[in-house]
Amino acid sequence: MSAPGRVVSISGLTKSFKTGVTALQEIDLDIRPGEFVSLIGPSGCGKSTLLRIVGDLVQPTSGTVLVNGKTAHRARLDHDYGIVFQDSVLYDWRTVSRNVSLPLEMLGWSRARRKERVREMLELVELTGFESNRPWQLSGGMQQRVSIARALSFDPALLLMDEPFGALDEMTRERLNMELLRIWEKAASTIVFVTHSIPEAVFLSTRVVVMSARPGRIADVVDVDLPQPRGAETREQPRFFELVTAVREALAAGGRGQPAPTLPAGTEERY
């Protein structure tokens, strides 16, 4: 059983692929309500796979995953989480507002209720005025904001984000980081965030989970004690640099002394 007050509770989780590669080994991780947890690690450390296992999109080989005290499967059926991918995955035959309302349609919300919620969500991600635009008329950063609005539209307890800003330029990325923190505070949700970027992980998170590759395991967990709310000046604080260094060293230590056989191309993507 999971301890009370855990949004995510992972214990003894292992994932092996049919190819024989062990993607994740003996993962234990608890995430409390309101936390912002980043998973960071080298390519092939299984961080995206771990995220998908929490979302019940990929099945673990062994171990348990509880979301809100339920199995991940039950949690998915209960619409307990929203997901954001690296690509915005917007339907180009739908307008911006109809993309945001897609999950609400799935949940059977009435038209009036959907309309009201879509308005709120677009306001939250500052895209009011773009309701009837098509996704391809928006910039990459705007598309990703639509994707975030869609993921949050039905108030999920948990937000899973798989390198959501990985495809964006540095300036857009930093701006969206700030926006995400603002949204996180407002929506009061719990976020699991996969990233490649150390500064991004430190800036956003309350905890950074550092993973090592082959097999993927948790090498270290760095608590980020930077004060909230964070802003542009956070990135200039000495404590910020100390933490960035701590994560970097943890990453380096995780990689040391490990043999690094080359993975077959795309193993992580295929699960």
Added chain:
Amino acid sequence: MAMASVPALERHRGIRVGASRAGGALRRVGTFVAVLAALCGLWEGYKWLWEWAGWTWPFTVDDVTMPHLHDILAAFAEPTTTGGPVLIDSLLHAAWFTAKEALAGFVLGALIGFGLAVVLAHSRLLERGLLPYIVASQTVPILAIAPMVVVGLGSKGLEGWKAVAILAAYLTFFPVAINALRGLHSVDARALELMNSYAASRWKVLWRLRVPASLPFIFTALKISATASVIGAIIGETPASIQDGLGGAIVNFNQYYSLQPTFLWATNIVAAGLGISIFALVALTERVVLRRAPENVA
């Protein structure tokens, strides 16, 4: 703020798009007329050159093998029989009859093709088992099965034009089935994961994701089928000796070709016009239904 300038930019682009759309339409009409004139010129130029030089390869050119275009156009106003209706009248009647067959066959074939694609997309086993036979069905010459279908179904009391519509459907369903299947499979893996994250049923995944994603593929197929359905209808009429349609007119005027070559050519023009009309109908529907990223419009 940076964001405030974006709508203004969009508006600006909108104006330019609107202006260039009107210009584009004009240019397209111009191109169409120019190409049509060039084709007419090619016909008449070829005829003049071969007649002038007396060349007989690949065939002898005279007013029977290649009538003048103005003679073909004039034929529309000539009576088909002494005291009978003028050619254009009887051809339009025939075209309407054939259009009925072709459209009914087109709709029937499109529905069957789409239904098949949906079934096959949900079962690897069925896809592997049935697809070879679906492909094989198109290798059977339609001329061979047309009399069987029309006569066979006719003996069961089915009207001739309905039997021909079934033949048109036989040609129509195939491109739709193959393309729709491809379209239904074309869905992005992430988009499927997204639907899974909502615990969406197969039915919802089909109608909210797979079908909309496959529409560009389906419309490509419908354009092919639009012209194929007319050909199916015309070919279906001929072995069944149905006289009321364009197929009947073609058989009829073919027999009198050496006396009245212009009648057959005029019939060909009407038949082509019918195919183009149904094609245009599909293309227009596509424009209304599909509002996709420019690169995703087939």
